[in-house]
Amino acid sequence: MASVRTSSSRPYHLVVFGASGFTGQFVVEEVARTASEAPRGNLKWAVAGRSKQKLEQVLEQAASVLGKPELRTGVDIIVADVEEPDSLAAMCKQAVIVLNCVGPYRFFGEPVVKACVENGAHHLDISGEPQFLEGMQLNYHNQASDKGVYIIGSCGFDSIPADMGVLYTREQFKGTLTAVESFLTVKAGPEGGCIHDGTWQSAIYGFADSHKLQSLRRKFNYKPLPSVGTKLKRRGSLFFSNEIQQYSMPFMGSDPSVIKRTQRFLVEEHQASPVQYGAYAGIGGIGNVIKLVFAGMLFWLLVKFSFGRDLLAKNPEFFSFGLFSKAGPTRKQMEASSFRFVLYGEGYTEGLDPSQGKPNGKICTLVQGPECGYVATPIAMVQAALTILNEASDLPKSGGVYTPGAAFAKTTLIERLNKHGIKFSVI
Missing domain, CATH: 3.40.50.720 (NAD(P)-binding Rossmann-like Domain)
Structure with missing residues (x-):
């Protein structure tokens, strides 16, 4: 070899x-x-x-x-x-x-x-x-x-902080970790920030093709992962998070899919008990919520049609309220930006049987660093x-x-x- x-x-x-x-x-x-x-x-x-x-x-x-x-x-x-x-x-x-x-x-x-x-x-x-x-x-x-x-x-950034973050949380927890929810917040400096158009293009075609992902997954013939502890409840598509004190939504990136694959590998190769996972991103106050709802509705409407996808692809700044741009962020914007990725875990402390009763232990970990993209x-x-x-x-x-x-x-x-x-x- x-x-x-x-x-x-x-x-x-x-x-x-x-x-x-x-x-x-x-x-x-x-x-x-x-x-x-x-x-x-x-x-x-x-x-x-x-x-x-x-x-x-x-x-x-x-x-x-x-x-x-x-x-x-x-x-x-x-x-x-x-x-x-x-x-x-x-x-x-x-x-x-x-x-x-x-x-x-x-x-x-x-x-x-x-x-x-x-x-x-x-x-x-x-x-x-x-x-x-x-x-x-x-x-x-x-x-x-x-x-x-x-x-x-x-x-x-997709997906090392999340994937390694879940493994880190599991390692630090004394007992059997059963579920983790993560909350991403991004901080920009006085000059603001944006994401390069390449990510926007990936998103357009990813959403347009989401039905193909389902049929691809069926080809693996996976059995469902065993679930340990209380089933993790999915949160709504927009909610106020008490954890980070701002409005939040499910994280749209690849983290949930990557972490599920990691957990499956650890179950199959190392007989580890799997960790359930939910990923969310903070979007800030009510002004951002209104922008996001409006941009999201336009995006969903246009992404279904080829002319709509062309429009989205050609005008990232307009349709994302400046969040994506063909020029990408400046070095100055990057230097002033940072991310915080907080992971809230729960599980059964050492000596407790995970098949009995509700999880009784909690842990909170943090992955933080410079501008993410x-x-x-x-x-x-x-x-x-x-x-x-x-x-x-x-x-x-x-x-x-x-x-x-x-x-x-x-x-x-x-x-x-x-x-x-x-x-x-x-x-």
């Missing part, structure tokens, strides 16, 4: 694919920042994408932002295109791990996963698209397992990659398609994140 330990034959430990994209440029900066922490401080890495000229510009920008002139000439460039399988194969043969930043993944993700599996490179992405993530598991898990290749999805996401992705390079023996015993929680449960990923500004703590 090809493992990370026999990687010296490949010229690069990491290749950042899609390095000139909006998120890719920040992943490049994060790799450059942390390169000195690799084993023996000699992380070899390269950038890849369609345009050599744009990749040169990204290295130029990283060199001036970080004050590292050596980046201009010291980092190799690989020209590779999702539309050209041979170029992807050539890229994957040179990499121990491909950091894939080319989204929306439902359109561009699979060729890269396929090339990684066939050419023995591990693959990390930052997708928040359940249909893509679960589709890759269905189609490539066995092949990746045979090759000893790890395909680990959602290694960005373009500061925390690159940190999470790069630390996940360094974990694979440094802790190969603590990954699941065979390759395959995994969630972050399934892949990194036995590693020091949480400690690594703590050192890089994404902090896990018990409140």
Whole structure:
């Protein structure tokens, strides 16, 4: 089995694919920042994408932002295109791990996963698209397992804080943790903030295709997960949360789907008892609620029709009240933003039988960090990659398609994140 330990034959430990994209440029900066922490401080890495000229510009920008002139000439460039399988194969043969930043993944993700599996490179992405993530598991898990290749999805803000946060909460709870609800709040600075249009595009096609996700899930033939303790009640689509003292709604990202897959893995592989999960996001006061209801109704109406999807795709700022934009946030906006992700867990304290009575123990944990989309996401992705390079023996015993929680449960990923500004703590 090809493992990370026999990687010296490949010229690069990491290749950042899609390095000139909006998120890719920040992943490049994060790799450059942390390169000195690799084993023996000699992380070899390269950038890849369609345009050599744009990749040169990204290295130029990283060199001036970080004050590292050596980046201009010291980092190799690989020209590779999702539309050209041979170029992807050539890229994957040179990499121990491909950091894939080319989204929306439902359109561009699979060729890269396929090339990684066939050419023995591990693959990390930052997708928040359940249909893509679960589709890759269905189609490539066995092949990746045979090759000893790890395909680990959602290694960005979706879904490392949530997935590792649930594992952390379980570890800190003395007894059997049965359920967790998480509440995300995002704080912007005086200049406000926004999210790059790529996430908006993923959302448009994700909602339009939601029926396909249901039929995909039926193909797994899963038995329902055993439930322990009281069944977790789902909250309404809009409610006032006493926990965070603001109006809240279900979190629309991939966290619930990713965590369910992790819990299933832990039940099947390690006979752990599963944790039920509910994910919510704070939206603030009544003014935001009115905007959100209005924008949500328009979105639901338009997303059902192809002309509506085109309208939404072309005018993200208008239809999202400025929450999404084609330009993305400025560096100043990013520096002033942060997130808080609070997890409320309940369960049975040590010595109590989970099949008897109601849960009697509670725990509250916190994951907090910098701006989530373009500061925390690159940190999470790069630390996940360094974990694979440094802790190969603590990954699941065979390759395959995994969630972050399934892949990194036995590693020091949480400690690594703590050192890089994404902090896990018990409140």
